[in-house]
Amino acid sequence: MSQGENREKIRTLCHQWGASLFGVADLRPFKKDEILLPPEILGQFPFGISIGYHLSDAIVEGIENQPTPLYFHHYQRVNILLDTIGLMATSLIQDLGYHAIPIPASQIVDWKVQRGHLSHKHVARAAGLGWIGRNNLLVNERFGARVRLVTVLTDLPLEVNFPSEKDCGSCRACLHVCPAQAIAERQQDFDHLRCYEQLRTFAKTLHFSHNICGICVKACRGQDRKEQSA
Numbered sequence: 001m002s003q004g005e006n007r008e009k010i011r012t013l014c015h016q017w018g019a020s021l022f023g024v025a026d027l028r029p030f031k032k033d034e035i036l037l038p039p040e041i042l043g044q045f046p047f048g049i050s051i052g053y054h055l056s057d058a059i060v061e062g063i064e065n066q067p068t069p070l071y072f073h074h075y076q077r078v079n080i081l082l083d084t085i086g087l088m089a090t091s092l093i094q095d096l097g098y099h100a101i102p103i104p105a106s107q108i109v110d111w112k113v114q115r116g117h118l119s120h121k122h123v124a125r126a127a128g129l130g131w132i133g134r135n136n137l138l139v140n141e142r143f144g145a146r147v148r149l150v151t152v153l154t155d156l157p158l159e160v161n162f163p164s165e166k167d168c169g170s171c172r173a174c175l176h177v178c179p180a181q182a183i184a185e186r187q188q189d190f191d192h193l194r195c196y197e198q199l200r201t202f203a204k205t206l207h208f209s210h211n212i213c214g215i216c217v218k219a220c221r222g223q224d225r226k227e228q229s230a
């Protein structure tokens, strides 16, 4: 099969399995030490498949000044779905005679610096699914930041996408919504420690087993909802 046919086959199935967004990043141009996985692993996997799930707008809209039990449940189930899609894509790729690693949707491997195996946001950006917004999240043109992500690394030859040229422009809808004031004018000034402390407070006071919030996710609507509310 050609690179285009490989891509189309996996894309079609991922959408059938529940994905809302699909893109492929060429990881070869990136410096190996930029990405957090060991270079010997990364060297074997030139492509990153980025898969996104569009969160339920109705659930996200229910968040006022703190996360809701519905959002907490949704967050957990979406992680499971994304991990499952990653597993199914891996199995498909292996059946085609190639290798793949599904990177966990939401596993922290270094708690001191709060890092996962690699940044799903940066793979998604490289795969053309959006840009990194002022809220420090991957912002998709249609769905805003209301997407969760997963990555599958592979050596299956695939047609790739290119990074989006778009950015937040004049939008500042998320700038003042954060209860921890972690969001700044420039994405580089995002304060992840303030955010983390706020998430821990929510987890403690609301008795959630995970650190969640979602207020800045709600603020970043994307085109689909802007059109509805116009």
Ligand code: B12
Residues within 6 Å of the ligand: 027, 030, 034, 035, 036, 075, 104, 105, 106, 107, 108, 113, 114, 115, 116, 117, 118, 119, 120, 121, 122, 123, 126, 135, 136, 137, 138, 139, 145, 146, 147, 148, 149, 150, 192, 195, 196, 199, 211, 212, 213, 214, 216, 217
């Ligand atoms: C740890 C973590 C957190 C930490 C913060 C960590 C931090 N330093 O920012 C805490 C607990 C505070 C947190 C909070 C939240 N999180 Co969080 N979090 C993660 C997690 C598990 C790891 C991220 C990580 O490794 N960060 C470490 C820093 C250093 O990485 P980075 O800045 O993104 O990447 C740098 C380098 O590492 C390098 N790099 C790394 N990999 C790669 C790959 C390529 C190709 C390139 C070029 C570079 C590169 O480049 C970057 C620039 O230096 C990811 C899942 C994942 N594996 O991506 C989810 C994730 C980022 N979180 C997510 C979400 C939604 C949230 C919350 C809204 C909580 C919630 N669910 O209610 C808040 C939002 C905070 C915000 N506005 O940013 C989503 C974001 C979805 C989106 N649309 O962008 C993710 C992707 C989970 C998912 N599966 O969807 N999170």
Ligand code: SF4
Residues within 6 Å of the ligand: 177, 178, 179, 180, 181, 182, 183, 194, 195, 196, 198, 199, 212, 213, 214, 215, 216, 217
């Ligand atoms: S998740 Fe909550 S605390 Fe963290 S940046 Fe977004 S609004 Fe602020």
Ligand code: SF4
Residues within 6 Å of the ligand: 133, 134, 135, 136, 139, 144, 145, 167, 168, 171, 172, 173, 174, 175, 219, 220, 221
């Ligand atoms: S709400 Fe607006 S400013 Fe904030 S990240 Fe989204 S598009 Fe950018």
